[in-house]
Amino acid sequence: MKMSTFKAAGKLSLLALTLLVAALLLVGCGGEEKKEAAEKAEPAAPSKVTLKLAMDADPVSLDPHVQLSGGMLQYAHMVFDPLVRYDKDMNFVPRLAESWERIDDLTMRFHLRKGVKFHSGNDFTAEDVAFTLDRLKKSDDFKGLFEPFVGAVVVDANTVDLVTKKPYGLVLNMATYVFPMDKKFYTGTDDKGKEKDLIIKTDYSFANENESGTGPFVVTSREQGVKTVFTRFADYWNKDTGNVEEIVLSPIKNDATRTAALMSGDVDFVMPVPPQDLDRIKSTEGLSLVTMSGSRIITFQLNQKRNPAFADAKVRLAMAYAYDNQGVVEKIMNGFATAAGQMSPKGYAGHKETLTPRYDLEKAKALMAESGYPDGFEATMIAPNNRYVNDEKISEAFVSMMSKIGIKISLKTMPKAQYWDQFDAMAADIQMIGWHSDTEDSGNFYEFLSMCRNAETGYGQYNSGNYCNAKVDELTLAAQTETDPAKRAADLQEVEQIQYDEAGYIPLHWQNLSWASKSNMNTEAIVNVMNFPYFGDLVIK
């Protein structure tokens, strides 16, 4: 009895399976025919202009104040729109602020665009700017950036003053972070009885799941980590702009898959492009590749307190001379980085043209002989292995280059989840760090990476080299309250020069940025060095 049931069941399921496989095959073929038919029918009925976009990650929340990260800023530019933003040459261009003027040392007045609507239908006014600034000052991630501000003072419905505690040279830089949020929409309590304007990182909040900005796109559906659909906002103030009506954003984490999705036509636009696929995409017809030198500096910090040898400026200089920046860029980064002799990339106020990478092994050896360590010494080193592009390989190259001048380094690499605790604890003599200035200004590099460590003020928080020079501190602080751009730039450039002369750290390179898309769109025009593509301006022909 049992045996026969089993047999019957087996036969039945075998039959069912065979049918299923046959069906699968049929379905596959059927789909193909349909696709071809659709392609043929396309010219007759012009459909909605949709951009299928693949990035390595998607925004972590719909609340632009919940986290300060590249992904969130990319999102904010699509959905919220800032007071001002950068153009390709890093000039400030008007967005929701039509013009601005300095009233006095502490006050900058912004004249706001009239007739702007939020996604909720509410009108945009100066009240919303004041609300947004207050909220920024409450956000864990943004309050540091907005610490110099007293707040926003509403003059009239379309005029607002940003007031700082001290004279501050970066008011406009900070205004690029002011993405006005809809005060009416975010005020009150939601149906769970919670305040709508709460900023919560790890749990539900109204703002994490609902948005109302003034930006070109409205979020119409979102499944975190899977798919987000943005639809063109019908009442967007700027009619003279891109023609994309819908953006479907899929995060594709795997590099090879992201490239394949573009090559197969499943997506129209990918960012970033994995370095190993650059040549392929460049040589594929119908695709266009845009690359640009980025602004994230990668450096090695030499801990002078842990290893006395690094307190000797000649040793540090010798190491700077022994490191072949260009060689690493070409051989390890496949040319996809820009060799650096300083922290500030081109375009930043502190950038000094003359501070180029210096590779001269003979000079390095001579410096070592002159130093207090003619026979070399030993050092420990840590680096992440999944944080920066090729971080592990670069570290290995560094170790072998230093061995040529007698410095024996024992290297340990680890995933970033473990790395940062070790970095903070300054667990090794040499530590790697990459840094992007979130003010798009040189001062930020020095405040975090090269000012003397000070637990109270927070300066030098990521200066694990314990490099300390009173002049650097003085100039960096002076630049903070300097509102004359020329004078500021002179101060900042002097800091770069001092660090260069003393080899306060070893600069490696700036990572390049990359975007690839189908060639029927103006990709080149919408991307920039901050890596916030202005998708609102994208035109698909």
Next chain:
Amino acid sequence: MFAFTVKRILQAVVVMLVISFIGFAIKHNFGDPIRDLVGQRVTAAERSEIRDRLGLNDPFPIQYARFLRDALHGDLGQSYFFKKPATEVIVKKAPATLELVFCAAMIIVVLSIPLGIYSAIKPKSLLSRFIMGGSIVGVSMPVFLTAILLIYIFSVELHWLPSYGRGETVLLFGWWDSGLVTLDGIKHLIMPSIALSSIMLPLFIRLIRSEMMEVLESEYVKFAWAKGLKPRRVWLVHAFKNTLLPVITVGGVQLGIMVAFTILTETVFQWQGMGSMFIESVERSDTSLMVAYLVFVGIVFVLVNTLVDIIYGLVNPTVRVAGRQ
């Protein structure tokens, strides 16, 4: 059967305790989940404050006790990244993985049985040699590579199949997000299922073949031949049924390996299931979600192994006798 069941449940509880303890110990030593939640500018003091709010600064025993207490109420913690309860996230991702595993299992069953039987019956034929040769290639090729090759051939070159994701899905019964009922969803399933089955399929063909060949040599098969039964009946009923036992055992054990391969397959195809969710939670140090997943997989394992034991008992009643002792 009752004693058997109680014993299994007790075993399961112990196993779950061990898994949760190990998972939690990993979580505790894994690294700081806050780093991925804040920008570079947030100071150490502020990060510590956030950790305090999340209870991450408490000593290990307190955190573990809290975890166990909540787990008993069905709460496996909060996913920091998804900003939702971890169980909710896992349950939402489960259908994707289960459908993928189901389809891969179908491919394995449908292909391995006829191919295994054929190559056992006709071991010297050209086709058998071809199957055996092919299965060696299949076993030795990493899933990762198979997946990339499939994408390259069928998506990039031929434009036949979509390269990533699940395509169009339909919500069934209010919570099961299914890709099996839409054309687009099925097209998206084909390559990931093939990739996932690529390691297990050759293994099963070889297993069925060798077991079958052994059985074909046995006395009762010879007796069946002597009785003058039709070859089809001898092969399928007398011989094949007896090769099934070891195949089921191995199949149950292999399920664990399947989970590992699901992670790889899902990563390459950007398949939004539990596997890619797990890998991403590791990358983001979303430690709560990580532990919840480990516990969840533990539960699935215990359930499946129990199920395998029961099926085993049905197929071979002598096992149940042993169980009763």
